[in-house]
Structure formats: structure tokens, C-alpha cells
Amino acid sequence: MSDTILTEHFDGWMQITLNRPDRLNAFNDEMHVALSAALAEAEKPAVRALLLTGAGRGFCAGQDLEGRDPRKMSGPPDLGHTLSTLYNPLVQRLRSLAKPVVCAVNGVAAGAGANIVFSCDIV
Template sequence: MTTEDVLLRADTDGVRTLTLNRPKAYNSMTVELKERLLAALREAAADTSVRAIVLTGAGKAFCAGQDLKEHVGLLQAGDEAPLRTVADHYNPIVRAIVEAPKPVIAAVNGPAAGAGAAFAYAADLRIAASSATFLMAFAGVGLGPDSGASWTLQRLVGYGRAAELMLLGRPVDATEALRIGLIAEVVADEDLTAKAHEVAAQLAAGPTAAYAGIKRTLSLAAESTLAEALAAEDAIQTALGGTADHREAVEAFVGKRKPRRLRG
């Protein structure tokens, strides 16, 4: 494991775990942490030895969203950087999660609020500790949603529920999050790290190119007509049909054996 001040990185079994590491501040996002997280996500996406990514937080929180102390301090100093942070940081971070050509798992170890919750929504899978909560806190500070939450949340739970959670700023605990489809699984707090790694390692051992194709197809279909979605499926399926992973998987199925992953 290497420590980069506010961000921890660990590689095991083809899985890169990125841990937000400001536990005393509930892993709230400073400019430094945003820049380091964005760089780390892009690096993990480009590294062929990394086949799955886990995003989690240190301590008792996943991520409390924007560090408002830094935000107010910069505004009071006349620095306009906070007004650019959505374009400079949050939007690129969410795109890096969504567009990563490999699975991204959010291991939500505690409260996730604002942009922190939005990072979890942007992940491909969300596994939560029983102590996890989700809060769309934007209206409480006089702001609208950012970090893609307006796009991701309603696709997970529907427009009506997303509007309720954003307008009322009502926290959602892990039990409710599972019931409404916001997360895939709830585990005991002490089991979260192992469970997230187990799922990520399973994905890391699978056909990465196919996973990238699935992610791309789903993203395209979410904002396209049926005809456009069918065309995208055709194009991506044709490309995947030429990969070594596909040939090996088909041969293994016919031969009634477990496939070897060739990563190509």
C-alpha cells in the first residue's frame, strides 16, 4: 500500500482499492483530494494490470461531499476556484468512474452525502455497510445537484423518488437503500472490506473487455431510442466477438470446462 496523504491505494488480485483518507473530516473533498482522486481514477482506468476498482472511505464515513470549510474560506478570500469545482473536478471524477473500461465498485462504509453519494451512484455496483446512509444535501446549502446525481439517481430509483430525496434532503439508511434499489447488497460493517474485495476479485478474473462493452452499451441505451440502442448493441457485440476472451469462453462452454481469461 502506498500513502498519498489524502488518498490510499492498494493493489491485490487485479483489484485497485482507492480509499479517501480524511477520516477526521468524514472524507470531505478538498481541492487536493479531488485532484488526487481524479488522477488516481484515470491512472487505474489506463493500467491494464488493474481489472476492477473499489472506491471506499477511511474511518466511519464514505464521503461527506464538499469540504465546506475550505469552500467558504476560498469564497471569503475572493478566490473563484469553488465556482469552477463542478467543471474542474466533480464532473471529470464522475466521468472517470462511469467511463472506466472496467467495473467500479463503491464500498460505502458509512455516511455518503452530496458529491460523496453521487460518486457511489456513478459506480457500477454499490455494496453498503449496515451503518451506511445516503443524503442528497444540496438543497440544504442552497445548491442544486452536481456530480451527475441528477442523471444517476433517477436511473437507480426513478424520477419521483429522486425528486423526493433531493427536495426534502431526507437521509436513506442502508435497509431502505436496498429496498428501493439504490444498492446491491448490505453487509455488516466489519465484513464490508472483505465482501467488496471478493466481488471485485471475481470481476477482475472475468472478461474485462466484455464488462467495458456492457458498461458502454448501458450508458448509450440510457439516453437513446430503441433503434439506437440496438445499433450500439450490434456494434459492440461485433467487436467483442473478435476478442480472445470470447473465443476462449465459447470453447470452454462447449468443452464443459472453466474458461481461462486471456485479457484480449
Template sequence: MSFIISSLDHNILTLTLNRPEKYNSFTEPMALELQEALQKAKDDAVRCVILKANGKAFCAGQDLPEVVERAKDSSYELADTVRTTYNPIIRAIRKLEKPVVCAVQGMAAGAGANIAFACDIVVAAKSTQFVQAFSKIGLIPDSGGTWFLPRLVGLARTNFMYLLDEKISADQAVNLGLIYKAVGNENLEDEINSIAQKLANMPTKGFGIYKRAMNETFSNNLDQQLELEANLQTEAGNTDDYKEGVEAFLEKRKPEYKGE
């Protein structure tokens, strides 16, 4: 059985977590499959990526029995799992110069929540609950949790999410600025497909350049970011998508972007 189901349709690559009987909790083989699938998303035929999951839950985080088993080897450290399982996924999502939209349902816990927060646009079903789930077993947030959460919601809210281990509903997540939108359970698939289709037909080359700017913004000072914007704007202005957008505007027609 494949732990990650991949399908490409109309320039949209859909990656589906497929371990529903275990609430899509990650084992190392499952993580490696997702890493490989994200590398394939670099293909020119892909202009948008959907990350979703089969079953009642999006992702319950780490498969703890796997870690317990690996810990029987005295040389094993939790850092081994973080470095080989989760860090490559987060880096792949952020460095992929395509928009990544995430559809979340049911529970998104621990690494499962933080992988969702690493995506560019997140839509959750109303039934969704996000929870960090690390503090109750004496761990710290990983999978970028200590990086994304303070930037998304601030330190005070990050503290209560981690320290108190409170579940956050989809509506609360919208209000806190964690995700883009909450929709009825029955509308999740249509909503995420609509967003992906729109993105895949827009100037996606520019989206990749935009992601590079966003990845630098919290480490740069204002002068550095202004200079980066100038340089990246030149790069964006040399794309075929930019030329098509300008020509379509002047000719008063709908642009036909190719992501080039």
C-alpha cells in the same frame, strides 16, 4: 498524508478515501488525488476497481470551510469547484472501461452519495445513510446527481430526496433501486472483496464495452441503441475473452479470462 490510498492486488485496484477525521469530505487536493488514481486505473494490470473509505463515514461531500475560504476571492464561483473537483471524478468513473464497485459505510452525503451512485455496483453497510444535503444550504445536487437520480429512482423519488432532504437507509436504498445490496457492517469488506474478485476474473474487456453502451442508452432512441449494440457486439466478439469463453464452453471446461 495521502488523501487517497491506492493498492493493487490480483488485478484489483483499491482506492481508499483517507480523510476520516473530516468524514472524508472533499478538498480540492483530495479530489485531485482521486482523479489521478482513477487515471492509473486504465493500466492493463487493473481489471476491477474498489472505491471505499476509512473511518466512520464514506464521504460527507464537500469540505465547506474550503469553499468559504475560496469565496473570499471575488472572482471565485461555485462552478469552479464543481468543474475542477467533482466533474472529472464522475467522468472518470463512467468512462473507465473497468467495473467500479463501491463500499459505503456510515454517512454518504451530497457529492459523496452521488459519487457512489456513479459506480457500477454499490454495496452498503446496514448502518449507512444516504442524503443529498444540498437543499438545506440552497444548492442543487451536483456530481451527476441530477443525471443519475432520476434514472435510478424516477422523478418523484428524486424530488423527495432533494427537496425534503430525507436520509435514506441502506435497506431503503436497495428497495428504491439506488444500490445493489445492503449487508451487515461486519460483512461489508468481505462482500465487496468477493464481488471484485469475481469481476476481475470474468471477461472484463466486455465489461468496458458494456459500460459504453450504458452511457449512451438514455440519450439514444431505440434505433440508435440497436445500431450501437450491433457495432459494440462486433467489437466484443473480436476480443480474446469472447474466444476463450466460446472455446471453454465447447470444451466443457472453466474459462480463463485475461481481460483482453
């Protein structure tokens, strides 16, 4: 698994930490893939609750726009595609977990990061 997401298992619960503190935990494609894998672990019956937090001084500043810079692409970025294939499924997945999802917000939660917070049961 990528080091952009850290997981820890405890007795009956799991912690997922967004781990790009140098970018205020802003999402890039690698982080989306790693979080999806971590959520697959959290969906297992042995995990009865999930704690989601961020490393460093912020929870999540949203999408890392460096990877969506039109100057580095052959055309404009398709942000609608990013929403429909990455963020909307993530929010739906968090909402549909059959266990409590607690979000420990430790600083900025902006843009898509705020939507992730809003999809949790307890903040």
C-alpha cells in the same frame, strides 16, 4: 501521492480509499488531485476492477466547505466552477472506466459523495 487517498493493488484489482476520516472524507483540492492520480493507475490494463471506499466511519460527506468559506476569500466561492472542473469530470471518469467499479459505502455518502456513489457500477 497525498495521504488523502490510499491505494492498494491486488491480483488484478485495485482499492482506492478516501482517507480524511477526521472530516468524514470530505473533498478538498488536495484530495481531488490525489484521486485523479489514483484513477490514472486504475485505468491501466493490469487493473481489471476497482474498489472505492472510505476510511473511518463515513464514505464521503461531499465537499469540505472550509476551503470555500467566503469569509476567508476575496469574494464568494464559485461553486459552479468547482462542479465543472472537479466533480463532473470525476463522475464522468468513473462512469467511463472500462472495468467494474465497486463502491463499498461504509457510512454517510452525502452531497458530492452521494454522486460519486451513484457513478459506480455496484454499491
